[in-house]
Amino acid sequence: xxxxxxxKRGEMTSDQIVALVLAIAGFIVVLIFAALFYxxxxxxxxxxxxxLSVLTRATTPHAAQAAVPLACTTxxxxxxxxxxxxxxxxxxxxxxxxSVKLDGKTDSDNARIIEKTSAEAMYQCWSMMGKGQxxxxxxxxxxLVGSSGQATCVICSRVAYSDDxxxxxxxxxxxxxxxxxxxxxxxxGLTYLQAFTDKSINSxxxxxxxxxxxxxxxxxxxxxxxxxxxxxxxxxxxxxAFVFSQVKPVSWERVLQNLGYAAVGSTFxxxxxPGAGKxxxxxxxxxxxxxxxxxxxxxxxGGASWNAYEGQKAAAGYCGAFTSPNDKLKDGCSLVxxxxxxxxxxxxLCPGSIQGNP
Amino acid sequence: xxxxxxxxKNVLGILLTVLGLAVFFIGLxxxxxxxxxxxxxxxxxxxxxxxxxxDALPDGGSTQVVxxxxxxxxxxxxxxxxxxxxxxPNKCFFNNCLCICKDDKNPEHGVDADSCQRNGFCRRIKxxxxxxxxxxxxxxxxFKVGAYVPAGASGEGVAFNRVGxxxxxxxxxxxxxxxNRLPVNYEFKGNSDFVSWSxxxxxxxxx
Numbered sequence: 001x002x003x004x005x006x007x008k009r010g011e012m013t014s015d016q017i018v019a020l021v022l023a024i025a026g027f028i029v030v031l032i033f034a035a036l037f038y039x040x041x042x043x044x045x046x047x048x049x050x051x052l053s054v055l056t057r058a059t060t061p062h063a064a065q066a067a068v069p070l071a072c073t074t075x076x077x078x079x080x081x082x083x084x085x086x087x088x089x090x091x092x093x094x095x096x097x098x099s100v101k102l103d104g105k106t107d108s109d110n111a112r113i114i115e116k117t118s119a120e121a122m123y124q125c126w127s128m129m130g131k132g133q134x135x136x137x138x139x140x141x142x143x144l145v146g147s148s149g150q151a152t153c154v155i156c157s158r159v160a161y162s163d164d165x166x167x168x169x170x171x172x173x174x175x176x177x178x179x180x181x182x183x184x185x186x187x188x189g190l191t192y193l194q195a196f197t198d199k200s201i202n203s204x205x206x207x208x209x210x211x212x213x214x215x216x217x218x219x220x221x222x223x224x225x226x227x228x229x230x231x232x233x234x235x236x237x238x239x240x241a242f243v244f245s246q247v248k249p250v251s252w253e254r255v256l257q258n259l260g261y262a263a264v265g266s267t268f269x270x271x272x273x274p275g276a277g278k279x280x281x282x283x284x285x286x287x288x289x290x291x292x293x294x295x296x297x298x299x300x301x302g303g304a305s306w307n308a309y310e311g312q313k314a315a316a317g318y319c320g321a322f323t324s325p326n327d328k329l330k331d332g333c334s335l336v337x338x339x340x341x342x343x344x345x346x347x348x349l350c351p352g353s354i355q356g357n358p
Numbered sequence: 359x360x361x362x363x364x365x366x367k368n369v370l371g372i373l374l375t376v377l378g379l380a381v382f383f384i385g386l387x388x389x390x391x392x393x394x395x396x397x398x399x400x401x402x403x404x405x406x407x408x409x410x411x412x413d414a415l416p417d418g419g420s421t422q423v424v425x426x427x428x429x430x431x432x433x434x435x436x437x438x439x440x441x442x443x444x445x446x447p448n449k450c451f452f453n454n455c456l457c458i459c460k461d462d463k464n465p466e467h468g469v470d471a472d473s474c475q476r477n478g479f480c481r482r483i484k485x486x487x488x489x490x491x492x493x494x495x496x497x498x499x500x501f502k503v504g505a506y507v508p509a510g511a512s513g514e515g516v517a518f519n520r521v522g523x524x525x526x527x528x529x530x531x532x533x534x535x536x537x538n539r540l541p542v543n544y545e546f547k548g549n550s551d552f553v554s555w556s557x558x559x560x561x562x563x564x565x
Binding site: 016019024030069071074092094095155341342343347350351353354355356357 | 370373374396403404406428530533
């Protein structure tokens, strides 16, 4: 007797081959999708990381807040005719530059593109930082830099303008008007002004008249102009920054009163019309809680130079109760505004410290 | 019966397992990178920006750079090392180099090559300059308590007119930084107000 031993080798059937090919093809598709998603959403990743870190810090007890870093990296936006991310020499050597191309048919169209870029940057900053109602710095200033009552800031983004943009475009930029009329993407029909304040507010004029006896007093101590803190107005090569600042003044109610508001916990938007003489160019907090103006010391030489800041004077803010884990320290004021990106102006606005990553 | 090739039936399962593990480890590495020491990353980014701006300078050119500080930046400083300095960090090898280093607050030695070797990031400058100068411009000031007092000075409270030190402290807000690519050397000059003498810098000189 003998037995036949059947030797079956690992021969693949057609079903197995098909399954294998489909699995490999599916794997490749997933990899491509992941690569595209990761590449395109890298910017969104950093925004969401910032937002998450803001929420985490705001809900952390004050004693531990300083240990929670803000994962907010300053955005870099280069606006140019060419659309190249290397067109702005201000960002030489820096990574992560986003380019905005001015491809409008007219100078007016291109000015709208600049306004759109600025409005989005400003609103994104405000939204990312919790719309000013989160207590982000707690007693962090005392822990981090040993100071109190001084504004602490996050530089949300820097917007630089390349030299190939003609003055005829830049001189038409009016962020004030854009905020009043343009709709915030994905906001169910709200303008930027409404998104910053209230959906019932349709214009800056309406903002003023809605408040009885409203009067903005940006010089509550009636200081002489020469005694007001100065901001240089230097353009540093046509670059502005959208800065979020927060402070816990002695009396935030007085801050609101000086802005003509009687309500508690109010948001506000302030704008100055370009070219309206010596108007407030930036807003500063001081430890006593008064909102002090700073008069621009800009001199426009022969009309040929351009101050990036001139067309973008707008600030949005909130004064009132913060969402804070500490009941005793939960009142204050927050502000987002465009500031000329230079050492003097930024450090005047942020004497506490600058948080986040460069 | 000797059945071979059973593995073929499990290829799909193996592929799915590999895919799942890959996604898991990628997610894990991203989670880790988001929690890596952000202060060190910011310092590294700062020195890299400076180096790129240096590389873009023509011979004889100069530029002023605005640098944004970061939380903890007040503990870091920038120092240049020459290729002839016998005490330079090993990271510089045989080149001139510019380093960003963390002050480890050691009262014995303060800021030196060891600090840079341990807690710093150095970038080699391969071109010909023999001398790297890096210093803040200080026009007046007084040594504060606890500061390093150089030989010849009478101790704390000594007023000085002009001091050059071979390192530039960073600030946690914005600060200016001048880069001069001179014919025979590079010059790095910080413009920030120097309010603290807690840093001990090599090559301190005063007048």
